Amino acid sequence: MENKILVFGHKNPDTDSICSSLVMADLQTKLRGKEIIPCRLGEINEETKYILDYFKIEAPKYIEKVEEGQTVILVDHNEFTQTVEGIEKAKIDTVVDHHRINNFQTSEPLFYYAQPVGCTATILFELYTINNIKIEPKIAGLMLSAIISDTLLLKSPTTTEKDKKAVSELAKIAKIDIESYGLEMLKAGTDLDKYTEDELIHLDAKKMENGDIKYVIAQVNTVSIPDVLKRKEKLETEINKEILANGLSLFVFVITDIINSNSVAIVLGDRTDAISKTYEIKDNIAVMLGVVSRKKQILPLVEKNM
């Protein structure tokens, strides 16, 4: 495997990170005429499991670190705090992403395709089109699933016209009914009972850095916020452990109701002011009506208030 190019999404992989790794490996294998290996930097979540089972696709290979000089392709992330161990000495060949650029640098020129759209897969869809590569139904299904996941069925404020257009064209190729498939898929990701509190706060946690300040914004999807809040005390205990262990200034645990598009967050740490300047915090809880997007709605707010 040493000579092969590896492609992976971020740590604590969500559906976009897993699906886009598989899709990018397919695209790049076809473009370069040599096998590119899809990888993952963590456990597959329940939503993604549902998708891989549905399309009968094997999960990407798990890797923990890369060797010096390893050629890599990043999808759905760029920040070194969110990527594989050893990235500083790897050769970053290509990045396809839809996030801000931060904590990222290379010593050599590279391919970098970023767009402010709802999902990495939307950009990958464009790359298939630009390069005149035919999209197989299974690959279309993966891209479609990633977009549905990242945009919560095109309802998140991160959704753009490009995401909508991609979903509509991909649904035709994959022969999928968007609404019924999408809702089943999203619901599969909301079965949180099987996770311990410690697992829950790590499930989709993004570690951020702002100067010397380290903080985490974690997010889970649910169809019932009260169900998750029943576990508030235990969640707080785990979050406080995490803050101590990693010297965090802030931990925001966002619980998002995917049916009604609202969120409630458990907010702990020395810098809760980064949230409380905008949302009232009572008993460590901030109610965020109409908020579903970490990237578009919560992260910019925290950065502004820091």
Added chain:
Amino acid sequence: MENKILVFGHKNPDTDSICSSLVMADLQTKLRGKEIIPCRLGEINEETKYILDYFKIEAPKYIEKVEEGQTVILVDHNEFTQTVEGIEKAKIDTVVDHHRINNFQTSEPLFYYAQPVGCTATILFELYTINNIKIEPKIAGLMLSAIISDTLLLKSPTTTEKDKKAVSELAKIAKIDIESYGLEMLKAGTDLDKYTEDELIHLDAKKMENGDIKYVIAQVNTVSIPDVLKRKEKLETEINKEILANGLSLFVFVITDIINSNSVAIVLGDRTDAISKTYEIKDNIAVMLGVVSRKKQILPLVEKNM
């Protein structure tokens, strides 16, 4: 002008930075249906003057800084050390570049198109094609000139197949003979007699940072290296002044023979070892046979040796 999007290349603008600003402004104006303003962050050099005169195109507007919240598009660079004053508080909408990514960050997602090709204009040419925008002859002439300049008539090791293909197609649209026009254009940039030594070392100087180490790699093109070396002593005086004034650890002044594709560098500072580990330095001079590219040949070497 406050509400209009500004597009500019790096400080000490070379031909690619000026031409790509003009071209990107044309492309984005057509794509967005509203006027985008081409700008520049420094004086137009002799080579670029020749091009603008040839195609009868006005130089981009000079700007020194941008206001908070100003929307900007960067071409041919990304490093904050090379860009406009005030960038930290501007909104970076789009970047089109062919350099490594370094000293760059945003708080929000953006368009970022980078490819490891010889010239920014080669990527812009692709963007016209992808977006089905017709290229006017003058715009083709600007892109063609930028690629000829950055690749020294397709002879630099930075040259890729994409650059060659772009040049060939653009020459047809602009109705230009590549060889004769290209040589005249490059020669126009080698008239260095009119500059003072102080001006020469700033003409195309890129300021770099590696951790706490600040250094500069400057480059001039010539048809006669000995002619430039006649001014060695005065150049050294100016370079040493610059090192003192800006706390630089290294200043590499690269004199490139565009006809024979060789370079000679004047190397001064505490960290000349970053060059001497690879090239023997005698009397502050390193002879670099076959070296013409700062980006591809000199910068990676300095970074490796630091």
